[in-house]
Amino acid sequence: MPSRPARKAVAIDATSADTKTRILDAAEHLFMEHGFEATSLRSLTSAASVNLAAVNYDFGSKEELFQAVLTRRLDPMNQERIVLLEKVEREAPGRPPSCEKILFAMLVPALKLARDEKRGGKNFLRLLGRAYADPAPFIRHFLSAQYAEMIGRYKEAFLRALPHLSRQELTWRLHFVMGALSYTLAGTDALKLFSQVTLTDRDNDELLLQRLAPFLVAGLKAPALADTRKLELVSGD
Amino acid sequence: MPSRPARKAVAIDATSADTKTRILDAAEHLFMEHGFEATSLRSLTSAASVNLAAVNYDFGSKEELFQAVLTRRLDPMNQERIVLLEKVEREAPGRPPSCEKILFAMLVPALKLARDEKRGGKNFLRLLGRAYADPAPFIRHFLSAQYAEMIGRYKEAFLRALPHLSRQELTWRLHFVMGALSYTLAGTDALKLFSQVTLTDRDNDELLLQRLAPFLVAGLKAPALADTRKLELVSGD
DNA sequence: GTAGAATTCAAACGAGCGTTTGAATTGACC
DNA sequence: GGTCAATTCAAACGCTCGTTTGAATTCTAC
Numbered sequence: 001m002p003s004r005p006a007r008k009a010v011a012i013d014a015t016s017a018d019t020k021t022r023i024l025d026a027a028e029h030l031f032m033e034h035g036f037e038a039t040s041l042r043s044l045t046s047a048a049s050v051n052l053a054a055v056n057y058d059f060g061s062k063e064e065l066f067q068a069v070l071t072r073r074l075d076p077m078n079q080e081r082i083v084l085l086e087k088v089e090r091e092a093p094g095r096p097p098s099c100e101k102i103l104f105a106m107l108v109p110a111l112k113l114a115r116d117e118k119r120g121g122k123n124f125l126r127l128l129g130r131a132y133a134d135p136a137p138f139i140r141h142f143l144s145a146q147y148a149e150m151i152g153r154y155k156e157a158f159l160r161a162l163p164h165l166s167r168q169e170l171t172w173r174l175h176f177v178m179g180a181l182s183y184t185l186a187g188t189d190a191l192k193l194f195s196q197v198t199l200t201d202r203d204n205d206e207l208l209l210q211r212l213a214p215f216l217v218a219g220l221k222a223p224a225l226a227d228t229r230k231l232e233l234v235s236g237d
Numbered sequence: 238m239p240s241r242p243a244r245k246a247v248a249i250d251a252t253s254a255d256t257k258t259r260i261l262d263a264a265e266h267l268f269m270e271h272g273f274e275a276t277s278l279r280s281l282t283s284a285a286s287v288n289l290a291a292v293n294y295d296f297g298s299k300e301e302l303f304q305a306v307l308t309r310r311l312d313p314m315n316q317e318r319i320v321l322l323e324k325v326e327r328e329a330p331g332r333p334p335s336c337e338k339i340l341f342a343m344l345v346p347a348l349k350l351a352r353d354e355k356r357g358g359k360n361f362l363r364l365l366g367r368a369y370a371d372p373a374p375f376i377r378h379f380l381s382a383q384y385a386e387m388i389g390r391y392k393e394a395f396l397r398a399l400p401h402l403s404r405q406e407l408t409w410r411l412h413f414v415m416g417a418l419s420y421t422l423a424g425t426d427a428l429k430l431f432s433q434v435t436l437t438d439r440d441n442d443e444l445l446l447q448r449l450a451p452f453l454v455a456g457l458k459a460p461a462l463a464d465t466r467k468l469e470l471v472s473g474d
Numbered sequence: 475g476t477a478g479a480a481t482t483c484a485a486a487c488g489a490g491c492g493t494t495t496g497a498a499t500t501g502a503c504c
Numbered sequence: 505g506g507t508c509a510a511t512t513c514a515a516a517c518g519c520t521c522g523t524t525t526g527a528a529t530t531c532t533a534c
Contacts, residue, residue: 019511019512032372033372034372034373035274035371035372035373037272037274037275038274038372038373040490040491040492041491041492041493042490042491042492050512051511051512051513051514052492052493052513052514053493053494053495053512053513053514054511054512054513055492055493056492056493056494057511057512058511061492061493062492062493129370130370130371130372132370132420133366133367133369133370133371133420133423134272134367134370135269135270135271135272135275135367136271136272136275169448172445172448172449172452173448173452175420175421176417176420176421176449176452176453177417178420179416179417179418179419179420179421180413180414180416180417180420181416182416182420183369183370183412183413183415183416183417183419183420184412184413184416186370208409210462211406211409211410211462212409212413214459214460214462215409215410215413215456215457215459216413216456217459218455218456218458218459219452219453219455219456220452221455222451222452222454222455223451225447225448225451256481256482277520277521277522278521278522278523279520279521279522287482288481288482288483288484289483289484289522289523290482290483290484290523290524290525291481291482291483292522292523293522293523293524294481294482295481298522298523299522299523
């Protein structure tokens, strides 16, 4: 058994699991930190302490590796979201569940994932938030396929819980919800809004959702666009 | 005067303005479409019908070009936001302006920019939304510097308009607002939420803000986190 | 018209990229 | 212990990248 020097270890606990898992873990970390394009397979494989060719051997290509990184966490999380929604719907048979309950069913699996460091934790959510904004077509197509069923189910549930909203209105509002959610989960903080608030503390996850949920619920429940208040574009004086 | 063939024209109206402007226009388009890393200077310069070396001659480097692309639109827009906020504050002296008015002062310059095709229009806003989510450090540092003053002023204004919110609460909510805003402006629609709603129609810009503003205002006005509703993590029924 | 600065140009540099190859090594099973 | 498939490995392939260079060209001003 040769010594296996691990040349440029980037704090990934390599040399533990099997090759595919080590690659996935290193990829999750590096794609999150630098993005897809800016992460080279050479830095990735040396961080995972595997041979350069291993990515193409195990996953086929860099793009397929990226999809594997996403699907490993995303598939179970979205499945859990659906299960939770069905449970919430079963708890109040006949009547539609409240807007809050539906939203929580959507947020809680993400929060649980964020806390489970064994499943990528916050790293993965940041990666996911960035993937939402990535222009690469293969990422966009992959994400819409992964989310299609979950989003569809929730849209129907919200539609029943918010009867004052037309389907089109709700579509827009879910768009806003996903925006605030992904931006928050990504934890990018591009605008340095936070001077002292740290997102890295473990206890802050739950607090974050306790702040996000009321904001989103209030937005969702807002009156529908009907009393068309005129939006005067810089009325001259 | 040689014929100048314009090899791989990508629908940029090249050969009109001066070199620097042609480069900025092509860069705005391509950075929006493919992102920073995935846009090569070779495709960019040939789209702009300028020599490959022109970028380094006029801007120094690819990174400096990217910053120039952003600053060309962002600087005037954020300045206009500040002017508008001051105008709104002057209109009701003594009393703080309403939450709606403050938010509109923030949104209207973005809408105006989106409509002005001569100033990049929606292309630029999509680029901006993507820049928010880009992990590259030089982008993040640049954006926070560009936004610092504007965000600070608005935070103070909102703080006066929403006295029930602590400074920290407001910071979070502005974070959510920026998330929904940038995600919406970016028009990424990663989740294919929209089947038939098209964002490309010219008239839809105003409609978009008329839908976004009530959502955000309701979220901002929501009660502060005090009646700490317990967020039970999947109560194992 | 000519000097001198500014700009444009073709060409090349060195480096890094994703991927492929074919031999070496390992592991499982008869 | 031998066989065969699965895996790992070092090396190379072909290509594209951002940047630099130095000569050619254009522009400006006397």
